[in-house]
Amino acid sequence: MPTTANRIQTVLKTYNVDIYYGTYRAVTGVSMEIPKNKVTALIGPSGCGKSTILRCFNRLNDLIQGFHLTGKIEYLGQDLYAKDVDPVKVRDEIGMVFQRPNPFPKSIYDNIVYGPRIQKDTRNFDEIVETSLRRAALWDEVKDKLQESGFSLSGGQQQRLCIARTIAAQPEVILMDEPCSALDPISTLKVEELIHELKEKYTIIIVTHNMQQATRVADYTAFFNAEPTPKGGKIGYLVEYDRTEVIFGSPNEQATKDYVSGKFG
């Protein structure tokens, strides 16, 4: 477990977190630590709360009416939900890449500098654009057409543009919610290679339905499951969290074994 590896620095830590939408408790009792400069995958059957948890890490659920959580989430040792924490700043430090590429209806260049412009960033914008696109492994493909629309790119390029846009805000953590589910196999491979490179500089948490993808990209994997509730709903919980090779090779829990061997999902 990441918890026992003293040398690994923890970036995010959850303490017995329960997450509610109104009176409905979607997720219960999640305690986990996210190690720095590693890729952590969240896997589990549909509805077990993977995206719900992911969105709590950058306070994106705040935008949903009725959302609240109990327990605690710490980011670099600070309470992420403390009253004086600005959720907009949190989202710069903990960026998000979504399932479907969502470039803004602007040029490639303006997509990248969108955040820095709002933040009144004093860095040189040309440099931000080049560095972010290079880190997202897209520079060579777009350097001669920076003023063209982000929509002129292929789906896979658009997703790398969105990753570059996230990088331009200088995040510490990048959250990815099924970032390859709308991409073809070759674009998927490129994004997976990129994830490998990005972890040198960033901490990555990825939700994926694709178990091969988890084994390819993740250092650690958290398996979530859901139990039916008496009221007919489902409640999600963390079953097992360990190094990816343990989760897929010799998990401790029977449910993990069954899930990773495809017995349910």
Ligand SMILES: Nc1ncnc2c1ncn2[C@@H]1O[C@H](COP(=O)(O)OP(=O)(O)OP(=O)(O)O)[C@@H](O)[C@H]1O
């Ligand atoms: N905005 C919302 N309002 C109310 N309930 C929600 C909302 N978002 C998610 N839920 C509920 O919370 C539970 C967990 O959903 P979530 O999307 O986090 O699961 P998931 O594991 O990511 O699922 P999937 O793999 O299908 O994307 C589900 O029962 C879902 O219906």
